[in-house]
Amino acid sequence: xxxxxxxxxxxxxxxxAVKPTGRxxxxxxxxxxxxxxxxxxxxxxxxxxxxxxxxxxIDQIAEAAGMSKPNLLYYFPRKEEIYKRLMTAxxxxxxxxxxxxxxxxxxxxxxxxxxxxxxEMSRDYPRQSRLFANxxxxxxPRVLDVLETDLKGLVDEKVQIMEGWMDAGKIVRxxxxxxxxxxxxxxxxxxxxxxxxxxxxxxxxxxxxxxxDAARYLENLFLHGLLPKER
Amino acid sequence: xxxxxxxxxxxxxxxxAVKPTGRxxxxxxxxxxxxxxxxxxxxxxxxxxxxxxxxxxIDQIAEAAGMSKPNLLYYFPRKEEIYKRLMTAxxxxxxxxxxxxxxxxxxxxxxxxxxxxxxEMSRDYPRQSRLFANxxxxxxPRVLDVLETDLKGLVDEKVQIMEGWMDAGKIVRxxxxxxxxxxxxxxxxxxxxxxxxxxxxxxxxxxxxxxxDAARYLENLFLHGLLPKER
DNA sequence: CAGAAATTTGACCAGTTGGAAAAAACGTTA
DNA sequence: TAACGTTTTTTCCAACTGGTCAAATTTCTG
Numbered sequence: 001x002x003x004x005x006x007x008x009x010x011x012x013x014x015x016x017a018v019k020p021t022g023r024x025x026x027x028x029x030x031x032x033x034x035x036x037x038x039x040x041x042x043x044x045x046x047x048x049x050x051x052x053x054x055x056x057x058i059d060q061i062a063e064a065a066g067m068s069k070p071n072l073l074y075y076f077p078r079k080e081e082i083y084k085r086l087m088t089a090x091x092x093x094x095x096x097x098x099x100x101x102x103x104x105x106x107x108x109x110x111x112x113x114x115x116x117x118x119x120e121m122s123r124d125y126p127r128q129s130r131l132f133a134n135x136x137x138x139x140x141p142r143v144l145d146v147l148e149t150d151l152k153g154l155v156d157e158k159v160q161i162m163e164g165w166m167d168a169g170k171i172v173r174x175x176x177x178x179x180x181x182x183x184x185x186x187x188x189x190x191x192x193x194x195x196x197x198x199x200x201x202x203x204x205x206x207x208x209x210x211x212x213d214a215a216r217y218l219e220n221l222f223l224h225g226l227l228p229k230e231r
Numbered sequence: 232x233x234x235x236x237x238x239x240x241x242x243x244x245x246x247x248a249v250k251p252t253g254r255x256x257x258x259x260x261x262x263x264x265x266x267x268x269x270x271x272x273x274x275x276x277x278x279x280x281x282x283x284x285x286x287x288x289i290d291q292i293a294e295a296a297g298m299s300k301p302n303l304l305y306y307f308p309r310k311e312e313i314y315k316r317l318m319t320a321x322x323x324x325x326x327x328x329x330x331x332x333x334x335x336x337x338x339x340x341x342x343x344x345x346x347x348x349x350x351e352m353s354r355d356y357p358r359q360s361r362l363f364a365n366x367x368x369x370x371x372p373r374v375l376d377v378l379e380t381d382l383k384g385l386v387d388e389k390v391q392i393m394e395g396w397m398d399a400g401k402i403v404r405x406x407x408x409x410x411x412x413x414x415x416x417x418x419x420x421x422x423x424x425x426x427x428x429x430x431x432x433x434x435x436x437x438x439x440x441x442x443x444d445a446a447r448y449l450e451n452l453f454l455h456g457l458l459p460k461e462r
Numbered sequence: 463c464a465g466a467a468a469t470t471t472g473a474c475c476a477g478t479t480g481g482a483a484a485a486a487a488c489g490t491t492a
Numbered sequence: 493t494a495a496c497g498t499t500t501t502t503t504c505c506a507a508c509t510g511g512t513c514a515a516a517t518t519t520c521t522g
Contacts, residue, residue, distance in 0.1 A: 050369050054286030058480060071500055130368050137361050138281050140426040147430035155431050171457045177432060178448035185420035186413045195371040199378035200386050201408060217409035225456030226402045289510060302470055478509065
């Protein structure tokens with residue numbers, strides 16, 4: 001049960017495809033509607049994640065989706081609704097790994113696989129990560145309330161689990177909030193700063209293997225740190 | 232001697248203030264020119280770091296700078312030049328801490344103070360961080376070459392230092408590139424994702440103290456990891 | 463202070479932007 | 493196949509965009 005479902009769902013509104021005709025009873029979506037909406041959202045993810053909300057234009061999205069602007073507007077009557085749809089969908093997917101952290105699991109295993117999953121997300125859904133990053137850079141005007149309620153709630157919940165692990169001496173006593181931040185930061189970095197990562201690694205090391213390297217490095221960092229065990 | 236000075240300096244061009252009149256010999260800048268350019272760059276940093284290059288408008292910048300658009304264009308004849316100026320200045324400041332890493336210093340001290348400095352940068356110059364992040368999200372079209380040459384060069388240099396430390400058994404043998412990435416990621420996170428950090432920490436813990444907390448947590452993470460020393 | 467140079471303003475422009483409206487084309491089903 | 497609902501296209505618009513230009517104003521310098 002996704003905790004982050006949220007009030008942004010109010011994005012629906014409009015007439016075109018979503019709320020078919022006039023005041024009649026809403027009809028089930030046609031095949032075309034489902035397909036085209038999918039194509040549009042896919043194209044919009046591309047554009048919004050690169051340019052941000054203001055920087056993206058409906059024309060760009062329409063072109064990427066292979067249709068005319070008015071045609072696109074038939075499915076999503078305003079730019080903002082496409083964006084909102086993407087944001088809710090993204091948040092839902094994006095936080096799944098955090099939700100999966102299990103208080104009953106072995107702390108080391110749980111942390112390890114959380115890091116793994118987050119790196120895999122950066123590898124497999126980099127645009128979603130960038131979409132979110134873009135929103136954050138702008139000060140999160142369209143998701144701030146969600147962050148303060150749903151996200152904070154979810155994090156608080158997981159923080160308690162970690163405090164339990166600390167009490168049990170399974171992990172070192174430290175700040176659980178910053179712990180979570182550091183996992184987010186290090187893993188999402190590989191999506192958000194992908195260009196930089198590849199530029200610095202160079203042609204030879206910048207291949208797909210970089211995600212595996214990153215995962216291995218991060219596991220060690222988080223578990224053991226950089227200092228040798230015996231000195 | 233800043234390694235990152237770069238070809239972007241070609242940003243200069245134009246007529247207005249920068250290259251005073253016609254083909255005459257370039258004259259020294261007046262007081263007003265220096266002042267206004269400063270005001271403009273300050274305002275532009277605000278806008279660009281929030282909206283990205285495309286999302287920002289000259290009007291917004293002009294208003295933030297308290298002047299009319301044509302007046303602003305008198306000092307910087309095109310939008311792109313303001314942006315380039317900001318980018319070079321930012322890169323220079325932003326990479327200073329990395330340059331300072333000293334191969335002769337004590338590894339632990341050096342790493343510690345690198346992390347410290349980076350966190351302080353995020354606290355004191357968050358907009359510069361966001362400006363850079365924005366550029367990265369867009370795929371770095373205006374700095375890619377700089378990253379591939381100057382930045383990579385600088386990083387390679389520091390990577391060697393770290394390999395030296397590993398050879399000497401001072402720090403654990405690990406991937407030095409990802410090591411640097413993880414320091415960048417964790418520290419810059421506090422500037423780039425500031426909204427999120429504050430939303431999750433909540434009113435009580437989201438005050439200025441968060442940077443000190445972050446620094447303390449990160450020092451421990453990087454040196455010792457999350458696992459207890461003896462189990 | 464006069465004159466020149468530097469700065470600021472207002473009017474303007476062509477291209478882009480988000481979006482509306484209506485008509486045309488298409489698909490489905492009674 | 494006729495009628496209806498769905499989808500697409502064409503045309504259009506007002507606001508905004510980056511930028512120009514000449515005239516007006518202010519500041520500096522001798």
